[in-house]
Amino acid sequence: MWIPIQIDEKSAEPLYHQIETQLRSLIISGNLAEGTLLPSIREFAGDLKCSVITVRRVYQDLEGEGLLRTRQGTGTFVSHVGDGAREEYRRETVRKALEAAVDAGLSVHFGREELEELFREIVKHKYGEEDKKEE
Amino acid sequence: MWIPIQIDEKSAEPLYHQIETQLRSLIISGNLAEGTLLPSIREFAGDLKCSVITVRRVYQDLEGEGLLRTRQGTGTFVSHVGDGAREEYRRETVRKALEAAVDAGLSVHFGREELEELFREIVKHKYGEEDKKEE
DNA sequence: CTTACTGTATATATCTATATAAACAGTATA
DNA sequence: TATACTGTTTATATAGATATATACAGTAAG
The missing domain is CATH 1.10.287 (Helix Hairpins)
Structure with a gap:
């Protein structure tokens, strides 16, 4: 699964925040359908050239907003946003x-x-x- | 010279920022006339129960915005804001x-x-x- | 020129945000 | 049940924001 996220190294905006904003937008806009299995934190971290902890934080924040659901051992999914x-x-x-x-x-x-x-x-x-x- | 600044200890807003915002507002609104000599950083720090460095920072920031003028040894004045x-x-x-x-x-x-x-x-x-x- | 006031510079302390590695724990399936 | 994936926890590193004390330097007036 490939997620189109653009990172600006030179920006003062923190890495996790850039990822979070763009991923949130993809979900809110419906570009990522309900139930979509997102990349594992390790795979995503590899794509984005950052640590798994940073991806994890993004998933956790968005889960807190009700936009993602996570099950240990299985993965992280786009949750139903009514x-x-x-x-x-x-x-x-x-x-x-x-x-x-x-x-x-x-x-x-x-x-x-x-x-x-x-x-x-x-x-x-x-x-x-x-x-x-x-x- | 007494400047009406209200500090909220419990606020998450940094001390210097609270002071800066309120002082800026007083200048912009015209409540502090051009040429007004502000309290010395030590006097003001005493009033606000903070360090002189914090007041100094506020003065320096507002000077950077062109709202204050400072002369070492003399004091800090409200500058002419056309x-x-x-x-x-x-x-x-x-x-x-x-x-x-x-x-x-x-x-x-x-x-x-x-x-x-x-x-x-x-x-x-x-x-x-x-x-x-x-x- | 001494004194008593101005602002200034330096060095430091503390806290929070950001980011990481490595060990731990749950899940699915061959 | 072994294994190869998932996410999770813990401990740590670094940078920047916030705030401070103390020593330094300019100004004005007795």
């Missing part, structure tokens, strides 16, 4: 980041209009210039 | 946080509408329920 749970997870991830951003705005006394305008500008830039009617 | 620079600073602070939030949205495949709706919800909650017409 639509409800998936939505909840996606929403909470984004909500936290948005709340931090709004708090940042409040902390430097950004007005509501000012904040909304900057938000629209960034969304336009990152989501593309297309008119929203396309959705 | 309206332009102040706006630039405020804007960049919030922009970074908003960009991180939008990136978080993209990473879990939030649609544009979905993201905007959640943003509006959070803004409404944090800025209050009042109709925007009040501004």
Whole structure:
């Protein structure tokens, strides 16, 4: 089983975090179906050129989030993420980041209009210039 | 000179960071006027019950951001923050946080509408329920 | 020029995050 | 039940963040 993970050696972002973020995204997005048996920690560590402990940590963290299930001696599987749970997870991830951003705005006394305008500008830039009617 | 800084001993947020955030806010908001002589690092350390090194770090960081000026032997002053620079600073602070939030949205495949709706919800909650017409 | 205040530099202590190796324990199957 | 895979535990190493004391250096005023 091959999992497409890209490691940036030069990044300040910790190794385990790079792996975790990308693997989480693959699961959340449905690119890794429920029940998929992931590579063993040793095999994955070989692919990623890191220690088994680092892979283990990633599996453990994602298991803590309910995205993986692990059975000693058997392996680690993508667990069933119900639509409800998936939505909840996606929403909470984004909500936290948005709340931090709004708090940042409040902390430097950004007005509501000012904040909304900057938000629209960034969304336009990152989501593309297309008119929203396309959705 | 007395500077109103509240330290939360129990917080996981580092001491220097708590001080830095609050002092920065006082400067950006204009509560500390240009030219104001801040307490010496020893006096401030005494008030805050921390070491002079910690206060020194705060002064040094904020000097790096252009918010303070320091002269050895004399003291540390609130520097002139031109309206332009102040706006630039405020804007960049919030922009970074908003960009991180939008990136978080993209990473879990939030649609544009979905993201905007959640943003509006959070803004409404944090800025209050009042109709925007009040501004 | 001494004194009493400023900030500065150096050396160090402690804690946490990150990452590892090696020994241990469960599981499946030939 | 031997073996060849799984994950797990323990002990450790390293780097960076946080915080400190102490000695050093600049400034201003009596």
